[in-house]
Amino acid sequence: xxxxxxxxxxxxxxxxxxxxxxxxxxxxxxxxxxxxxxxxxxxxxxxxxxxxxxxxxxxxxxxxxxxxxxxxxxxxxxxxxxxxxxxxxxxxxxxxxxxxxxxxxxxxxxxxxxxxxxxxxxxxxxxxxxxxxxxxxxxxxxxxxxxxxxxxxxxxxxxxxxxxxxxxxxxxxxxxxxxxxxxxxxxxxxxxxxxxxxxxxxxxxxxxxxxxxxxxxxxxxxxxxxxxxxxxxxxxxxxxxxxxxxxxxxxxxxxxxxxxxxxxxxxxxxxxxxxxxxxxxxxxxxxxxxxxxxxxxxxxxxxxxxxxxxxxxxxxxxxxxxxxxxxxxxxxxxxxxxxxxxxxxxxxxxxxxxxxxxxxxxxxxxxxxxxxxxxxxxxxxxxxxxxxx
Amino acid sequence: xxxxxxxxxxxxxxxxxxxxxxxxxxxxxxxxxxxxxxxxxxxxxxxxxxxxxxxxxxxxxxxxxxxxxxxxxxxxxxxxxxxxxxxxxxxxxxxxxxxxxxxxxxxxxxxxxxxxxxxxxxxxxxxxxxxxxxxxxxxxxxxxxxxxxxxxxxxxxxxxxxxxxxxxxxxxxxxxxxxxxxxxxxxxxxxxxxxxxxxxxxxxxxxxxxxxxxxxxxxxxxxxxxxxxxxxxxxxxxxxxxxxxxxxxxxxxxxxxxxxxxxxxxxxxxxxxxxxxxxxxxxxxxxxxxxxxxxxxxxxxxxxxxxxxxxxxxxxxxxxxxxxxxxxxxxxxxxxxxxxxxxxxxxxxxxxxxxxxxxxxxxxxxxxxxxxxxxxxxxxxxxxxxxxx
Numbered sequence: 001x002x003x004x005x006x007x008x009x010x011x012x013x014x015x016x017x018x019x020x021x022x023x024x025x026x027x028x029x030x031x032x033x034x035x036x037x038x039x040x041x042x043x044x045x046x047x048x049x050x051x052x053x054x055x056x057x058x059x060x061x062x063x064x065x066x067x068x069x070x071x072x073x074x075x076x077x078x079x080x081x082x083x084x085x086x087x088x089x090x091x092x093x094x095x096x097x098x099x100x101x102x103x104x105x106x107x108x109x110x111x112x113x114x115x116x117x118x119x120x121x122x123x124x125x126x127x128x129x130x131x132x133x134x135x136x137x138x139x140x141x142x143x144x145x146x147x148x149x150x151x152x153x154x155x156x157x158x159x160x161x162x163x164x165x166x167x168x169x170x171x172x173x174x175x176x177x178x179x180x181x182x183x184x185x186x187x188x189x190x191x192x193x194x195x196x197x198x199x200x201x202x203x204x205x206x207x208x209x210x211x212x213x214x215x216x217x218x219x220x221x222x223x224x225x226x227x228x229x230x231x232x233x234x235x236x237x238x239x240x241x242x243x244x245x246x247x248x249x250x251x252x253x254x255x256x257x258x259x260x261x262x263x264x265x266x267x268x269x270x271x272x273x274x275x276x277x278x279x280x281x282x283x284x285x286x287x288x289x290x291x292x293x294x295x296x297x298x299x300x301x302x303x304x305x306x307x308x309x310x311x312x313x314x315x316x317x318x319x320x321x322x323x324x325x326x327x328x329x330x331x332x333x334x335x336x337x338x339x340x341x342x343x344x345x346x347x348x349x350x351x352x353x354x355x356x357x358x359x360x361x362x363x364x365x366x367x368x369x370x371x372x373x374x375x376x377x378x379x380x381x382x383x384x385x386x387x388x389x
Numbered sequence: 390x391x392x393x394x395x396x397x398x399x400x401x402x403x404x405x406x407x408x409x410x411x412x413x414x415x416x417x418x419x420x421x422x423x424x425x426x427x428x429x430x431x432x433x434x435x436x437x438x439x440x441x442x443x444x445x446x447x448x449x450x451x452x453x454x455x456x457x458x459x460x461x462x463x464x465x466x467x468x469x470x471x472x473x474x475x476x477x478x479x480x481x482x483x484x485x486x487x488x489x490x491x492x493x494x495x496x497x498x499x500x501x502x503x504x505x506x507x508x509x510x511x512x513x514x515x516x517x518x519x520x521x522x523x524x525x526x527x528x529x530x531x532x533x534x535x536x537x538x539x540x541x542x543x544x545x546x547x548x549x550x551x552x553x554x555x556x557x558x559x560x561x562x563x564x565x566x567x568x569x570x571x572x573x574x575x576x577x578x579x580x581x582x583x584x585x586x587x588x589x590x591x592x593x594x595x596x597x598x599x600x601x602x603x604x605x606x607x608x609x610x611x612x613x614x615x616x617x618x619x620x621x622x623x624x625x626x627x628x629x630x631x632x633x634x635x636x637x638x639x640x641x642x643x644x645x646x647x648x649x650x651x652x653x654x655x656x657x658x659x660x661x662x663x664x665x666x667x668x669x670x671x672x673x674x675x676x677x678x679x680x681x682x683x684x685x686x687x688x689x690x691x692x693x694x695x696x697x698x699x700x701x702x703x704x705x706x707x708x709x710x711x712x713x714x715x716x717x718x719x720x721x722x723x724x725x726x727x728x729x730x731x732x733x734x735x736x737x738x739x740x741x742x743x744x745x746x747x748x749x750x751x752x753x754x755x756x757x758x759x760x761x762x763x764x765x766x767x768x769x770x771x772x773x774x775x776x777x778x
Contacts, residue, residue: 056491062451103605104633104655107494216492244493245660266493271634279668
């Protein structure tokens with residue numbers, strides 16, 4: 001049986017939202033949608049793997065078209081196959097993508113490669129005729145658990161937004177079955193943020209827990225001031241207080257904040273993840289790691305990150321990735337991550353779940369769709385199919 | 390007087406060489422050439438600032454055209470001016486370039502911004518009618534020193550190369566006035582590399598010193614094995630033994646290698662530089678830092694890196710940047726760096742010195758050309774002028 005990648009297509013799409021976090025506004029945000037077209041036929045249709053680059057980092061059309069796609073297309077197809085010869089070996093494809101790349105400098109290209117890697121894993125699972133999460137569980141001798149914890153991320157600083165709108169937004173997440181909700185902090189004064197937090201806590205009562213996210217805005221002094229304020233409340237976590245590379249700040253913060261903290265969405269390689277674990281003072285009994293494979297060279301690299309964690313005594317269940325995409329849902333269900341982010345009202349049609357999947361008690365159940373499952377989400381699949389047509 | 394950026398042009402050029410280091414081959418390497426066209430006229434000609442992205446990382450045409458150039462061109466020109474209103478403020482331009490960029494992920498975009506930043510500083514110094522190194526010295530209350538140490542980087546693994554060719558190459562550098570030469574290691578066995586080192590040391594005798602560069606290839610065990618071999622020789626430095634982000638490896642190596650070590654060319658932000666200083670065990674009395682502004686968000690960011698160094702007790706004289714471009718020569722002459730890399734036979738016409746500049750006793754003397762001085766190098770300026778035409 002021939003298994004070849006016959007084309008790689010990319011289109012850069014707006015993924016804008018009228019929101020801002022403490023660092024950037026999202027009105028010009030884009031994402032790359034990628035289709036890896038194979039010559040394999042399943043159920044009478046050509047197998048196409050799809051990927052997109054999560055959110056929060058820009059689309060990578062330039063790098064994908066100018067540098068990465070051609071490496072795969074020019075490779076001898078035989079060198080990309082697994083031992084059976086019946087499917088693509090994602091690690092071999094990854095090595096080809098990263099040929100002639102120097103070490104270090106993990107940004108942008110990590111997004112380009114992560115997006116292509118997602119599409120390759122989608123194709124590989126479709127060729128195997130299985131949901132990706134089941135394929136991953138099998139390959140790692142685990143039992144897949146299709147029930148995955150998800151939390152609702154929102155609470156941005158909309159223009160003109162006041163606390164009643166914020167409360168209504170959070171109420172909406174509870175009505176949709178979430179039991180952990182997240183809001184932004186650091187885009188207003190500490191006093192205003194305290195008032196926003198109290199308003200939300202009053203709204204959600206004992207029905208849910210609240211996480212807060214500073215998006216890396218704080219210097220050490222501000223991060224500590226917020227820690228002292230935040231520790232008055234029973235928060236689910238205090239996320240990304242300082243610059244993602246300021247491990248010293250993160251480690252210092254543990255002296256002031258005994259509750260759970262979370263970070264990692266802006267670290268894009270297993271080398272950076274290892275530095276966070278080595279130097280960031282993160283505590284494996286309570287803290288959370290949010291590395292997003294779509295921004296970080298994909299699942300092949302994420303597996304190396306999970307190995308780093310294991311070496312340092314961390315369970316994969318401490319990982320709840322950034323991004324709210326179905327790729328991380330599959331990794332969570334297949335490899336035992338602690339859950340996944342979800343943006344109920346944002347970044348559509350890219351984020352979210354297959355149609356018909358409902359959040360119940362803060363969990364979703366993965367349907368048994370071949371590949372990542374994009375075909376189960378009609379509005380997203382419409383975009384993808386158009387790219388591959 | 391009006392000072393406006395009226396156009397930003399980019400072209401991606403091959404900067405290939407038939408060489409490989411321990412990590413990549415350079416046959417497909419590219420660089421971005423950028424022209425920042427202003428509406429200012431000096432000496433009867435329109436002021437155009439030029440930049441290019443050093444070497445070793447690919448050109449960034451996609452990012453420059455799709456994301457960064459438009460931010461500057463769409464900004465209100467008044468918001469880019471310095472207090473006098475007669476020139477561009479590079480820090481203001483930098484802030485505009487980096488608007489709506491999230492923290493972390495320092496690669497690729499750091500090259501795009503570094504290239505544009507170089508062109509802006511070139512324009513700013515030309516508008517001021519001064520060599521950039523003199524403008525920098527004035528702004529930082531220093532005395533410029535136009536005499537700059539340079540060393541000859543080469544000693545790659547050419548196809549079919551044997552030690553007599555390597556010796557001849559090194560002899561050629563000595564004949565051209567260099568007194569420090571550098572060769573690659575880690576692309577062959579330790580025994581072969583030892584033989585290569587001994588061959589070169591025999592060739593250069595007491596006329597010069599030898600530095601060796603592993604290009605980040607070694608794991609800890611190999612790095613230590615090489616350290617034990619290398620410490621038998623009086624080397625100028627042992628460069629980039631391990632992955633650039635493996636600070637633990639670098640710190641461990643100091644236990645085995647008492648001589649000078651060097652690293653930093655693959656760290657692309659002041660945050661990463663700070664982590665190297667915090668965690669890498671680098672010794673301010675003997676080690677060398679090789680951050681390359683062209684790959685690292687430019688001089689505006691490099692000034693923050695120098696501030697980080699100062700905070701940690703490091704002199705700028707411990708910096709000898711990677712890249713061999715005239716931008717770093719200007720920073721060295723203006724701000725007291727320890728010198729600059731130079732590739733006598735490679736990466737032409739981009740690297741190197743203005744025509745007529747000769748290396749004497751391992752130093753060059755900067756001519757007094759307005760801006761960075763690209764106009765003094767005919768083969769390079771020909772390419773640049775064509776882009777701006």
